[in-house]
Amino acid sequence: MIPDLRHPAPRHPRAPRRLAVLGSTGSIGTQTLEVAALHPEAVRIVTLTAGRNWKLLAEQAREVRPERVVIADEAAHAPLAEALAGTGIEVLAGEAAIVDVAPEADLVVAAIVGAAGLRPTLAALCAGVDVALATKEALVVAGALVRDACEASGAHVLPIDSEHSALFQCLVGEPPEAVERVVLTASGGPFRDRDPKTFASITPEEALDHPNWSMGARITVDSATMMNKVLEVIEARWLYDLRPEQVGVVVHPQSIVHSVVEFVDGSAKAQIGVPTMKVPIQYALSFPDRWPAPFPRLDWATLGSLDFHAPDESAFPALPLAQEAMRAGGAVPAALNAADEVAVQAFLDGRVRFPDIPRLVEAAMDDARGASGESLDALLDADARARAFVRQRLV
Numbered sequence: 001m002i003p004d005l006r007h008p009a010p011r012h013p014r015a016p017r018r019l020a021v022l023g024s025t026g027s028i029g030t031q032t033l034e035v036a037a038l039h040p041e042a043v044r045i046v047t048l049t050a051g052r053n054w055k056l057l058a059e060q061a062r063e064v065r066p067e068r069v070v071i072a073d074e075a076a077h078a079p080l081a082e083a084l085a086g087t088g089i090e091v092l093a094g095e096a097a098i099v100d101v102a103p104e105a106d107l108v109v110a111a112i113v114g115a116a117g118l119r120p121t122l123a124a125l126c127a128g129v130d131v132a133l134a135t136k137e138a139l140v141v142a143g144a145l146v147r148d149a150c151e152a153s154g155a156h157v158l159p160i161d162s163e164h165s166a167l168f169q170c171l172v173g174e175p176p177e178a179v180e181r182v183v184l185t186a187s188g189g190p191f192r193d194r195d196p197k198t199f200a201s202i203t204p205e206e207a208l209d210h211p212n213w214s215m216g217a218r219i220t221v222d223s224a225t226m227m228n229k230v231l232e233v234i235e236a237r238w239l240y241d242l243r244p245e246q247v248g249v250v251v252h253p254q255s256i257v258h259s260v261v262e263f264v265d266g267s268a269k270a271q272i273g274v275p276t277m278k279v280p281i282q283y284a285l286s287f288p289d290r291w292p293a294p295f296p297r298l299d300w301a302t303l304g305s306l307d308f309h310a311p312d313e314s315a316f317p318a319l320p321l322a323q324e325a326m327r328a329g330g331a332v333p334a335a336l337n338a339a340d341e342v343a344v345q346a347f348l349d350g351r352v353r354f355p356d357i358p359r360l361v362e363a364a365m366d367d368a369r370g371a372s373g374e375s376l377d378a379l380l381d382a383d384a385r386a387r388a389f390v391r392q393r394l395v
């Protein structure tokens, strides 16, 4: 799935790589455009896509001048086309159009939030196009299909998620059999030190206030429940072909150590840096090279101490769901993700309380046990069933 890290093939770009940015209006998407703007000799953006935010998409297109833009919301086609009239930029609409255009690039940055990002990611990989992957849900929902697509076409996945980029950077030059286990760091989110007895009164505003990262709403709430780490454990399992028990989690409140690889000889490597997604985004674009960039540096003299401690599964009952989902397999991880997407939105809409999120997800996982995860259709059925399951339980 990932490129050969023992002997990475050097890149000899004769022309800028043609980049498609799926989810360009989001947190990762906008930062990708900023990174790409630093390296016009290496990267040329040919496609931008968004969900509904046609105004920002139009603004980005006027700046970047891609060949095409696609908006998932078909009702937004007319105003987007009007905003870009006379530019020569092709304007398309609909989720199917995003899937169609995804492979029209040398490298796809997959930054659509949620299971909606799965089909375009698979389309690119099936066509042999490498994917720089922020959309962790693609691996959670359909890790085996993503792996099979890579094996069949020769395409690779380059991780953008900060923890997985950290592992990737630690693994360069290492033989796969030298890896004993990996440890994902977790900030612990905004409620790391809050009394769990008060979790039922947590407001959306509190949950959206992440201590270290500025991100989209879904992943920010997932960080607060620590469901983000559940998704990331499953993501790591697929990316690095690990057994469930080889993926651990440690709470590290400062988010400076982005993750750790432990080797069979007792040595360990960590990747360290200021918490900014621009570094992992750029590394996914530059691999196996590193490009100079003005991103913030650590000041070692004033850094102070870095803390680590075991996660508290009684306060954050989502955490054990990672091992449960991986061991259950089939459609259970797809149900986990879908149920969480609906439960997080319901929490943001004031329809369920914060502790209900992991409860609803666990119940939807139980409901999905035994369902097939063999095909994309089976997984999308499980996704739809889990969404309906949670919606039926909303007040």
Ligand SMILES: NC(=O)C1=CN([C@@H]2O[C@H](COP(=O)(O)OP(=O)(O)OC[C@H]3O[C@@H](n4cnc5c(N)ncnc54)[C@H](OP(=O)(O)O)[C@@H]3O)[C@@H](O)[C@H]2O)C=CC1
Pocket: 022, 023, 024, 025, 026, 027, 028, 029, 049, 050, 051, 052, 053, 054, 072, 095, 098, 110, 111, 112, 113, 114, 116, 134, 135, 136, 137, 160, 161, 162, 213, 214, 215, 216, 217, 218, 219, 277
């Ligand atoms: N933000 C971060 O720092 C990190 C994010 N990630 C992962 O990256 C992915 C993106 O996260 P983030 O950027 O925070 O999310 P955002 O919510 O900020 O952005 C999501 C993007 O997806 C688009 N989108 C939403 N729904 C659809 C749809 N149905 N069809 C097509 N496009 C859609 C949005 O368009 P619109 O603006 O129009 O709604 C937007 O461009 C997630 O999988 C997340 O887990 C991983 C690590 C860090």
Ligand SMILES: CC(=O)[C@@H](O)[C@H](O)COP(=O)(O)O
Pocket: 161, 162, 163, 185, 186, 187, 188, 189, 213, 219, 222, 223, 224, 226, 228, 229, 277
């Ligand atoms: C930046 C990034 O990769 C996020 O996934 C981040 O890790 C979320 O923080 P938590 O560690 O709180 O989940």
Ligand SMILES: [Mn+2]
Pocket: 161, 162, 163, 232
């Ligand atoms: Mn992460």
